Amino acid sequence: MSKSNPIIHMGKVKKTFENGTLAVQGMTLDILKGQFISFLGPSGCGKSTVLKMIAGLLRPTSGQILINGKKPNEISSDQNIGYVFQDATLMPWATVEDNVFLPLRLKGITKYQASGDIEKALQKVGLKDFYKSYPRELSGGMKMRVSIARALIMKPKLLLMDEPFAALDEMTRFRLNDDVLSFWENADLTVIFVTHSVFESVYLSNRVIVMAPRPGRVIADISLKDSYPRSEEYRTTSAYTENCRLVSGHLKNSMVKE
Amino acid sequence: MHKKEEEADNIDKQELWERRLKWIMPFMAITFAILIWEFLVRYYEVPHYLIPAPSKISATLWTDGPSLLKAMLFTIKLTFFSLLLAIIGGVLLGMLFALSRTIEMSLFPFAVILQVTPIIAIAPLILIYVNSTFAALLICAWIVAFFPILSNTAIGLRSADHNLRDLFSLYRATPWQRLRFLMLPSALPYFMAALKIAGGLSLIGAVVAEFVAGTAGQNTGLASRILESSFRFEIPRMFAALFLVSILGVSIFLITSLLSHIVLGHWHESEIKREK
Ligand SMILES: Nc1ncnc2c1ncn2[C@@H]1O[C@H](COP(=O)(O)OP(=O)(O)O)[C@@H](O)[C@H]1O
Ligand SMILES: [Mg+2]
Numbered sequence: 001m002s003k004s005n006p007i008i009h010m011g012k013v014k015k016t017f018e019n020g021t022l023a024v025q026g027m028t029l030d031i032l033k034g035q036f037i038s039f040l041g042p043s044g045c046g047k048s049t050v051l052k053m054i055a056g057l058l059r060p061t062s063g064q065i066l067i068n069g070k071k072p073n074e075i076s077s078d079q080n081i082g083y084v085f086q087d088a089t090l091m092p093w094a095t096v097e098d099n100v101f102l103p104l105r106l107k108g109i110t111k112y113q114a115s116g117d118i119e120k121a122l123q124k125v126g127l128k129d130f131y132k133s134y135p136r137e138l139s140g141g142m143k144m145r146v147s148i149a150r151a152l153i154m155k156p157k158l159l160l161m162d163e164p165f166a167a168l169d170e171m172t173r174f175r176l177n178d179d180v181l182s183f184w185e186n187a188d189l190t191v192i193f194v195t196h197s198v199f200e201s202v203y204l205s206n207r208v209i210v211m212a213p214r215p216g217r218v219i220a221d222i223s224l225k226d227s228y229p230r231s232e233e234y235r236t237t238s239a240y241t242e243n244c245r246l247v248s249g250h251l252k253n254s255m256v257k258e
Numbered sequence: 259m260h261k262k263e264e265e266a267d268n269i270d271k272q273e274l275w276e277r278r279l280k281w282i283m284p285f286m287a288i289t290f291a292i293l294i295w296e297f298l299v300r301y302y303e304v305p306h307y308l309i310p311a312p313s314k315i316s317a318t319l320w321t322d323g324p325s326l327l328k329a330m331l332f333t334i335k336l337t338f339f340s341l342l343l344a345i346i347g348g349v350l351l352g353m354l355f356a357l358s359r360t361i362e363m364s365l366f367p368f369a370v371i372l373q374v375t376p377i378i379a380i381a382p383l384i385l386i387y388v389n390s391t392f393a394a395l396l397i398c399a400w401i402v403a404f405f406p407i408l409s410n411t412a413i414g415l416r417s418a419d420h421n422l423r424d425l426f427s428l429y430r431a432t433p434w435q436r437l438r439f440l441m442l443p444s445a446l447p448y449f450m451a452a453l454k455i456a457g458g459l460s461l462i463g464a465v466v467a468e469f470v471a472g473t474a475g476q477n478t479g480l481a482s483r484i485l486e487s488s489f490r491f492e493i494p495r496m497f498a499a500l501f502l503v504s505i506l507g508v509s510i511f512l513i514t515s516l517l518s519h520i521v522l523g524h525w526h527e528s529e530i531k532r533e534k
Contacts, residue, residue: 057424083428089421093443093525105439106429134525 006030007158007190008054013063015049015216023049025215027063031192033157036184038201038208039194040251046216047194051160054192055081067158082151082159086166088143090135090150096122097131100149107154121149125179141172145179152183159184162194177204178231185229198251202243203235210247212254220250310494315501318494326483326495330502333464333479336392337506340399341460345453348404352411356441362412373405377463381470391471398467403460406452414448415441447526450518457510465503480506 008031015024024046031037039047052058053065056072067075080103090099100121104114111118122128125145135143144164151159161180165173181204184191195201201208202224210220224243227234234240292312298304299311306314319326351369355362381398388394418440426436468481480499487496522529 052424055424055428057427081428083425085421085425087421089419089425091422091440091443093446102425102439103429106426106431106435136525136530 007033007068008192009064009066009069010050010054011064011066013050013053013060013065015046015053015058016061022215024053024060025217027216027218029209029218029221031190033190034188035207036181036191036193036205038205039192039211040198040201040208040247041196041211041216041254042213043196044216045211045213047211048162049216051083051162051192051194055083055160080154080156082154082156084144084147084151084159084161084164086163088135088140088147090143090146092135094134095131096127096133096135096138096146099135099146100153102150103154117153121153124152124183125149139172140168141176144168144176148176148180148183155187157188157190159189159191160194161191163196164193165200166196173200174232180204181228181230198244198248199235202240202247203230208247210250210254219254222247222250307491307493310497314494315497318498319501322495322498326480326499326502329478329480329483329499330506333461333468333481333503333506336395336399336464336468336479337461337510340396340463341403341457343396343400344403344407344456344460347400348407348452348456349411349449352408352415352445353437355408355412356415369405369408372401377402377466378470381467384467385471395464395467395471398470399460399463402463402466403456406455406459407449410448410452411445414445417448418444447522447528450514450522451528454511454514454518457514458507461503461507461510 008029010027010029010031013024013027014022016022027050039050041047049058053060054067054072056075065072067081068079091102094102097118100118101111101114104117105111118131119128122131125148127142127145127149130138130142135146138146147164165176168176177200180191180193183189191205193201193204206224206226206228208220208222208224209218210222211217212219225239227239296312299309304311310318351365355365377398380401381394384397385391385394388397422440423436426440431439464479465481468479469485472482472485480503483499484496484503487493487499519529
């Protein structure tokens with residue numbers, strides 16, 4: 001498993017919305033294959049905008065984004081991208097099974113052909129027994145697991161997560177953090193994880209991009225020493241505390257300059 | 259353990275009782291009202307050409323049954339077809355509106371004009387221009403029922419969650435897949451709400467249009483029976499026809515409510531009974 005080629009290249013990316021809001025400016029960044037990278041910053045600093053541009057859901061006003069050398073809307077559909085939103089974004093009218101099935105269904109695969117994949121995906125997130133449930137019957141954490149299963153069912157090489165656990169209680173969040181880490185470790189996967197929590201970014205990633213608002217920009221690019229696999233104990237090590245202090249310092253700098 | 263079971267049993271019984279109460283209470287209230295009506299008419303000896311007693315009305319229902327039922331069938335047919343056309347037209351145009359703002363902006367005023375002009379004022383014109391009376395009546399009832407379906411469908415189709423829309427774009431959904439798997443299910447609660455309204459409106463449209471059309475012709479509905487009876491001062495018959503119209507209205511309400519429950523019951527907040 002090679003974890004060193006750039007999978008995403010961003011060059012001088014700028015995004016101005018139609019209403020004149022300058023959301024992102026001068027963003028230049030190479031993301032290497034296999035990295036677990038966090039975008040950290042206060043709300044409104046353009047994290048979601050960057051993620052949507054990478055996914056091809058928004059077009060940069062200027063600058064360039066390349067995924068494996070291609071523009072986001074030109075990559076072939078089998079090099080798919082997984083996307084997880086802050087709220088689980090499930091279809092309330094569909095069962096857990098049908099929600100996870102969605103990406104395959106949109107590719108024209110029948111439910112019969114997909115049943116094995118669906119079962120595997122649900123098993124991975126520990127929800128095999130809930131495949132006939134409706135989203136409203138699940139807790140927040142379970143909904144998020146369904147959302148993750150849906151994002152992973154196409155076996156993407158790139159997983160984008162936009163503050164996925166911000167609305168969950170701490171215990172659930174910790175558990176899901178570990179789950180995401182294990183998915184990443186066991187697959188040829190690059191993860192971009194958006195968060196406004198210093199602790200979450202340090203716990204999960206081997207690289208933290210600190211962003212500042214007005215206009216949204218990168219103010220620090222911090223590499224954290226690899227020490228995977230990580231588990232609850234990592235939260236009590238001095239390396240973890242040290243990293244948190246380092247990242248917080250950069251984040252504070254961004255606030256002071258404002 | 260034993261106590262707990264008993265408790266659960268009690269809760270079950272209570273729920274069953276509540277569910278029955280939902281039917282028993284209205285039934286008893288209506289029976290009571292009818293009894294009072296019967297009593298008052300008899301006690302004050304109100305002549306039946308002013309206010310007939312319920313017993314007199316039911317007797318009329320029995321004797322005039324065949325002719326009234328035939329009329330009722332006609333009204334049902336009229337109501338049903340106008341509602342069906344309203345659904346087809348409303349949903350198709352609603353989809354067109356959701357697809358294109360330009361089309362919506364140009365056509366919406368017409369829909370509003372049709373909606374706000376009282377049907378009773380347009381009906382005579384329609385009756386003049388359209389040869390077949392049934393077709394004319396159908397158009398009148400359709401105009402009344404059409405608007406809520408159109409506007410709710412258009413709003414509902416646009417109500418899809420924006421993150422879900424992004425997800426569909428991410429997976430390169432075709433316009434058809436987007437419509438089928440995202441927009442239509444999102445619009446369903448709005449559509450069902452419109453259907454409940456439009457069902458009642460199509461009956462109102464059918465009755466009003468027939469009033470304007472008058473009693474001409476053999477094949478006529480309950481409204482004509484009411485008009486006819488009023489000319490002949492057959493007040494009990496008028497009440498009997500009126501009774502059938504309300505039965506029809508209530509049935510439409512119950513059927514559309516049931517339909518809404520069947521379609522939305524397993525997922526939409528409006529149809530889910532919260533446990534206390
Ligand atoms: N569709 C949009 N139209 C106009 N402005 C937007 C839009 N989306 C986001 N913005 C603005 O862009 C800035 C960055 O937003 P966002 O990327 O959502 O920030 P974050 O995810 O870091 O909280 C904010 O000021 C926000 O108000
Ligand atoms: Mg955001």
